[in-house]
Amino acid sequence: MEGKVILLVIIGTIGVMLMAFSVVFFVFLYRRKTLESKLEIQEVKTKHQEEMLAATLKSQEKERNRLGTELHDSVGAMLSSIKVNLQVAKRKKDVNVLGEVLSHLDDTIGQVRSISHQMMPVILKKYGLKKAIEDHFDKISSNNLTASIEEWQDFSLNDDHELMLFRILQELTNNTIKHSNATIISVSFEKSNAKKVICYRDNGNGFPDDMLLDTDGMGLLNIMNRAQSIGATAEFSNLETGGAQVNLVIDTSID
Structure with missing residues (x-):
């Protein structure tokens, strides 16, 4: 009888140990799977961030190339023309050539201002985001298209964020004009x-x-890249009444 009790105790102990081992094993397995899942999610996020960074760098490189081409082909050609005219005036001692030189200088200054405006709109720096958007909307509005600010609840953004937001709105309006056949932008x-x-x-x-x-x-x-750079999320949708909608949401609670 005593032997049976001891045997039952041994079997029970082994059973408890097996159960404990099973629990530990499954906890370990669960944690491992959770860790692997987190690593996979992190890997996807990292890959996504790398893709977004690559796209941003590509966009910036494209913009630099465009500005470089404009400076070389436009401003560079104008300055070369001015130099030639000045050399002619010096050689011939012809004061009348200076009038043409001054005219070329005015054109060059205008071109430089135009390129400078594209890089950092003067009106944005001087008068703020609202005035810059109104000025941009005035320029793109026509008999076939009306662009306006529907509601303005002023909130503070730093200069870099205002510039980035202005660029986003420029890109959105450009897409609307090129592809949507819209008559109203708000x-x-x-x-x-x-x-x-x-x-x-x-x-x-x-x-x-x-x-x-x-x-x-x-x-x-x-x-999306530009929005992310100012801490915003971009939400794209189509309106039931027709047309596109883009919401840029900045969550200030996590600032």
Whole structure:
């Protein structure tokens, strides 16, 4: 009898040990799978960030190349022409040539100002984001297109963020003009609790379905990159009444 009790105790102990081992094993396995899952998610995020960074660098390189081409082909050619005219005036001692030189100088100054305005709009630096958007909307508005600020609840942004937001709106309006056949563009700036929301709308064709399904495509990636650089998320959708909508949401609660 005593032997049976000892045997049962041994079997029970072994059973408990097996159960404990099983629990430890499954906890270990669960933690390992969780860690692997986290690593996979982190890897995907890292890859996504690398792709976004590459797209941003590509966009910046494209912009630098464009400005370099403009400086070389336009301003460089104008300055070369001015130099030739000055050499002619010096050789011939012809004062009349100076009038043509001055005219070329005026054109060159205008071109430099235009390039400078593209890099950092003077009106944005002097008068702020609202005036810069109004000025941009005035320039793109026509008999076939009306662009306006629908609502403006002023909120503070630093200079770099204002410039980036202005560039986003420029890109959105350019896309609308090129692709949407819209006649109305509107933008609103609103504050809601701990969020700043910039809402852009047009009444055009809307976004293609495949573009909305793959917002990481090159068509919208540049806008997403710019939005991310100011701590905003970009939400793309089509309106039921027709047209496109882009919400830029800045969550100030995590600042």
